[in-house]
Amino acid sequence: MQNKIWRDVQDVEQLSQGIVAEIQEIKQKAEKSEDLVYSMCKDIKSLDIAKRNLTFSIAALKKFIMMLTAIEKLKEHCKEKKYAEVANLLSAFTELSQYFVKFQNIPQILEINGEKEQLIKDLKLQLIDDFILFQKGTNLMQVKDLQDACQTVEHLGLKFRDELIQKVCKYIISPYQELFQQIENRSLETTERRYAWMARVIKDFDTKTQNVFPEYWAVHCQIYYEFCAVTRLQITDILETLKDLDVAVLMKALQATLKFEQKLNDEMKKRYEEWLGKKNINQFAISELPKIKGAISDSFEPYxxxxxxxxxxxxxxxxxxxxxxxxxxxxxxxxxxxxxxxxxxxxxxxxxxxxxxxxxxxxxxxxxxxxxxxxxxxxxxxxxxxxxxxxxxxxxxxxxxxxxxxxxxxxxxxxxxxxxxxxxxxxxxxxxxxxxxxxxxxxMMNKSIETLLVYVDSKIDQFYQQMLKIDWNEFENMGDASKYIRDTISFLEGHIKTIKDLLSESYLIFYLNKLVVYLNNKFINSVFRIKKISEIGLSQLMLDVSELKTNLVRISKLKQESKSQQSFNNFVQKTLSRSDSILKLIQMSIEKFVENFPDYAKKYESAPTDLDKILGLKQLRRQDVPQLNKFFTKIN
Missing domain, CATH: 1.10.357.50 (Tetracycline Repressor; domain 2)
Incomplete structure (x- = not known):
């Protein structure tokens, strides 16, 4: 039993060893396959790069050949002045050049670019000559050829376009500059002839160059601007050298200039309305007019x-x-x-x-x-x-x-x-x-009112001189208004009648108010000049004030009752109330006077200065009324 188990174990070991050996073999074969695949991929990648480089080289070579061809054709067409083809070739060459931007330091590229720059430089000079010769009438080119030339100009850029127009304008204006620089033409009398010359030249230019220049180039504006610049310099020179300027000639020349500038400005606005004030996609289109108004006329200002x-x-x-x-x-x-x-x-x-x-x-x-x-x-x-x-x-x-x-x-x-x-x-x-x-x-108004019041004073003063001759301390016969008041009222009646219908209501009332203030002051100042007044005398003076009030309202009455009239009536009462108050204060006992004077002082700013005068009429001294010391302080 044990032997059998041992044999089985040995068999399993042998089998395991065989399996491990097979795995090692498979691994080795896999590694060899991987190396083979990597090597194949590397070769494929190299072939792909080589293919791309070959494709780029072929394309670059083709484009380079195209550039060489374009240069040769450009030379040929420039020489033959086939400007439509020149414009197309310039556009094509610019597009091809973009391809070689990264390689612009390569000698072959540098050489061909240098050749192109020289060709364009010669082309610009040729174009300027063509347009100048066309203006002279010695160039046999047709309008269509010049239109193509304008397209070529645009391909050469905005800066060259402006340079070309400036050259053409200077050529057109140069005869004018020479003509009016001559001594016989160096005067303000020739100013209108200058503008007539410009009108003729523009008319000839339109006839000769019809449909040549693109309308949006606004060549007319540039011609006019050049003309204005030259004219301004010449007129300034004339004005500086003239010693005695004839005003009539000077203003006639200026008027002709302003008329010319206005006409040009209106004409240019109308002609280029389509492009003015707009953000044009076309960089060659005019967007604003050059300064025409004032371009010449401003030179007259200092003279x-x-x-x-x-x-x-x-x-x-x-x-x-x-x-x-x-x-x-x-x-x-x-x-x-x-x-x-x-x-x-x-x-x-x-x-x-x-x-x-x-x-x-x-x-x-x-x-x-x-x-x-x-x-x-x-x-x-x-x-x-x-x-x-x-x-x-x-x-x-x-x-x-x-x-x-x-x-x-x-x-x-x-x-x-x-x-x-x-x-x-x-x-x-x-x-x-x-x-x-x-x-x-x-x-002026104040002077007039002052003059009227001075006139009134010159007439009324004599009446108040009569008043001062009366012995008011011995006055006994109180009755109607005193003669000086009757004479005053009589004079005022005539005076106000004279002016009443001549002044507007507002200024009549304004003057009458001044007159009332004057009369009140005249009366008070006259009263203060009297040494002593009896009770009856005071009553007579109060009657005089009342009579003056009544008659001032009567003789100043307007034809129609109005707020102004009522305002004046109130002003009379308020103003002359000061005269009444002073007479009443003079009439009062010391106790009443001391009691009532503060109220008078509240109403009238002149109270402190009036105080001494009133005391004098009452035959009193300051020490008699110590209660009013604060008013004496104000006087001091």
């Missing part, structure tokens, strides 16, 4: 002082003329000086004239001139007021007309300022300010 001086002489002479012709038509609808309306109408004409020439410095100088004229007008009116004082009736009427005129001018100045701003470009428009000029007319 237009004679024009400004001429305008100044004319406006100052005009102001003097219209002032001399002013008439005070009291029956007319408008109670203002006609000269003011004529002046503003003249300003409008000045602006219209100047706007034909400038929106910058010259127009700004005209604005300064208008300000100067407003000051001159105001000064002349004030002088006129002073001169009229010898004629009382005329002076009153004139002052009323001046007040109305000042009102009209102040109302018109904002519109004038707005008009000036609209006629100016920035930054000049930002500097327009006529507030000082408005103040001139406030001064």
């Amino acid at each position: 237009l002082r004679p024009y400004i001086d001429s305008e100044e002489r004319e406006i100052m002479q005009h102001i003097q003329t219209i002032l001399n012709s002013d008439k005070l038509d009291v029956e007319g609808d408008l109670k203002i000086l006609n000269s003011s309306m004529s002046m503003f109408a003249y300003f409008k004409q000045m602006l219209k004239r100047a706007s034909q020439y400038s929106r910058t410095q010259v127009m700004f100088d005209i604005q300064k001139l208008i300000k100067k004229a407003l000051k001159r007008y105001s000064d002349e009116i004030i002088f006129k007021i002073n001169q009229s004082r010898n004629n009382e009736q005329l002076s009153q009427i004139l002052c009323c007309f001046v007040i109305n005129t000042a009102e009209y001018c102040k109302e018109t100045i904002p519109a004038l300022q707005e008009s000036l701003v609209q006629h100016l470009d920035s930054p000049f428009s930002d500097q327009v300010e006529l507030s000082n000029e408005e103040e001139y007319f406030n001064q």
Whole structure:
């Protein structure tokens, strides 16, 4: 049994050894197969790389041969001026060149690129010659050939296109430059001939080059721009050398220039409307016009002082003329000086004239001139007021007309300022300010009112001199209003009647308010000049104040009741209440006076200065009223 088991064990061992041996053999065979597969794959990969390299080399060789062929054909077509084929070959060569960008340092590539650059350089010179010769009329090329040439130009780039147009423009303008540089043509009188020359040349150019240049190249714009540049230099030179500028000739030349620029600008806008202001895909298309307006006319600006001086002489002479012709038509609808309306109408004409020439410095100088004229007008009116004082009736009427005129001018100045701003470009428009000029007319108005009040004072003062001659301490016969008040009212009645229908309601009330303040102060100052007043005298003075109030309201009454009238009536009562209060304080006992004066002081700012005067009339001294010491402190 044991032997049998031993034999079985031995058999299993032998079998296991056989299996391990077979596994080792299989492993060895697998390793050999793997090496064989790796070797085969490596060979296949090498063959694939070789195939790709061969394919690339063949393609590169083909493209290189194509480039060589393109260069040879390009030379041939350039020589024969077959520009349609040249354009195509340039496009093809550019595309082929992209293939060799990585190999541009290879000698063969460097050589062919250098050959191409030289060829293009020669081609550019040839194209410029062709277009110049065509302008001269010595080139037998047809329009179609030149159209193809334009395509070739675009293939050569925007920079060369601009260079070509500039050369053509300079050739077209060079005869003009020579012609008007001659001594007999170097004057402002030839300005219109310059623009006529340009019109003829453009007409000839259109006839000769019809359909040659692409419209979107805007060759006309460049020709005009070159013309304007040359003209500006020549006109500036003329203006610098002329010693005595004839204003008429100067302005005629400027006007012709502005008209020419405006016409060109409008024409170019219309012609190239399709491309202007747009982001064109075509880089050769015009997107904005060169500066035409002002291209020539701006050169006149520094030399237009004679024009400004001429305008100044004319406006100052005009102001003097219209002032001399002013008439005070009291029956007319408008109670203002006609000269003011004529002046503003003249300003409008000045602006219209100047706007034909400038929106910058010259127009700004005209604005300064208008300000100067407003000051001159105001000064002349004030002088006129002073001169009229010898004629009382005329002076009153004139002052009323001046007040109305000042009102009209102040109302018109904002519109004038707005008009000036609209006629100016920035930054000049930002500097327009006529507030000082408005103040001139406030001064005119104040002068008129002052003159009227001075006239009133000259008449009323004699009545108050009569009042001061009365012995108010011995006054006993109280009755109607005193004679000085009756005379004052009588004068005021005539004065207000004269001016009442000449002033607008607002300015009539404004003046009457001033008049009331004056009358109140006149009365109070006269009272303070009296040494002593009896009880009856005080009562008479109170009656006089009441009479003055009543009659001021009566004689100042407007034709129709209004808020202004009611406001004036209230103003009369309030203003003259100070006179009443002073008379009452004088009439009071010391105790009442001390008790009531603080209330008076609250209402009137003049209370501290009035205090000593009232005490004098009451025959009192400061030490008699120690309770009012704080008011004496204010006086001190």
